[in-house]
Amino acid sequence: MDTGTKFTDLSENKMELNFKDLVWFGRYIDYNKIRYFNYSMSGFCFSFTGTKAEALIISDGASFPEENQCVLAVYITDGTDYTWKNLSENPAKRFLLTKNETKITLFESDTKKTVTISVFKFSECAFANAGLKKITIDGSLAKQKLSNSSKFSQKIEFIGDSITCGYGIDGIWEKDSFRTWQERPDLAYSFLTARKLNAEISCVSWSGIGIISNYVDSQTVNIPDTKLLMPSLWPYTDKNLSMLLKIEPEIWDEAKYSPDIIVVHLGTNDSSWVQNVEERRLNFESCYRQFLEAIHRRSPKAKICCCLGAMGTELNETVHHAVKLFKSDFKNVICTTVDFPLQKDEDGIGADWHPSAKTHRKMAELLTEELKSLK
Secondary structure (H helix, E strand, O other): OEOOOOOOOOOOOEEEEOHHHOEEEOOOEEEOOEEEOOOOOOEEEEEEEEEEEEEEEEOOHHHOOHHHOEEEEEEEEEOOOOOHHHOOOOOOEEEEEOOOEEEEEEEEEEEEEEEEEEEEEOOOOOOOOOEEEEEEEEEEEOOOOOOHHHOOOEEEEEEEOHHHHOOOOOOOOOOOOOOHHHOOHHHOHHHHHHHHOOEEEEEEEOOOOOOOOEOOOOOOOOOOEOOOOHHHHOOEOOHHHHHHHOOOOOEOOHHHOOOOEEEEEOOOOHHHHHOOOHHHHHHHHHHHHHHHHHHHHHOOOOEEEEEEOOOOOOOHHHHHHHHHHHHHHOOOOOEEEEEOOOOOHHHOEOHHHOEOHHHHHHHHHHHHHHHHHOO
8 A cells, every 4th residue: 555655856847736627526625725535436537638646635644554644546538538437447646645744756757748637535424534735736737727517417416325435345354444545436336326317426425424323343232323324424524623723613515516416325323222113113214204305405305215125124214104105295206216226245244244346336326317217
């Protein structure tokens, strides 16, 4: 794993980029001249002609054990087209941010080349942060201004838990324990679906999170874990970072990213608390239905798709009924469901019994077909 490299001496052609020179993906917060991008597959890209590009990244990784430090991925594509079809299956580089400030070389060549550099956060928001302080290039920016509106056919927002984060995809069940280095949101059903549909993506995902309870050990815990639930996390740009910085959480401005489709993948962790107790199940159903209303209120033009099943099907029918209740009040809203088949041993199992890359591909195929059918 790469933990960063050093800047070289300045040259006559070196220039520093502004945040506005970059195309941004996902949610971000500006604080003290740093732009933080913390959710899975959030990040930025830019096109330039030159020989080198370097970045100074801020992180609190030094306060985390190595297994929970921040991981960034860098993709390099020729030319100025940065749509998903041009991204390779694997990034050109991955960096583990072990220090508070890390200077990394994004791209380097002996001869001038025109390339697009895309940087995404692979580790999830629940662990170490990432913030861009500056980017310096040896060369010049591409003359054509990049714009997401001209590159992608639609926008999708994914709201989910560890499955959406790509938790444990690079790990093996009963062999590996969780490490952020094993998180591969680029191989998760969410990004694979966006890639198939040529859709811009924004993820709000957090491992272990739920609607009424986060994951609990049902054998030893008899109260729900309500420390940070999705209904209280999702409305804000980055509530976790705001609390760490001791600033008022910023309400996410839908105008910055107005999704055409919102995919909800929640309930897997709630099931550890619900445990077939009818009172708890009804509470989950009610809160899920209320969450759908909050989603619709913020993004009234968006279609909604609710998914569940890969790691457990106990609450699938409850989600179906919550959607039915929601649609009975909001008859004009397109809101549908997708049941993912339970993962199979023969498809491989990732770290901590999470879906493998093959299972995620199967999930993406089902979800893609459903989203294509939405009218």
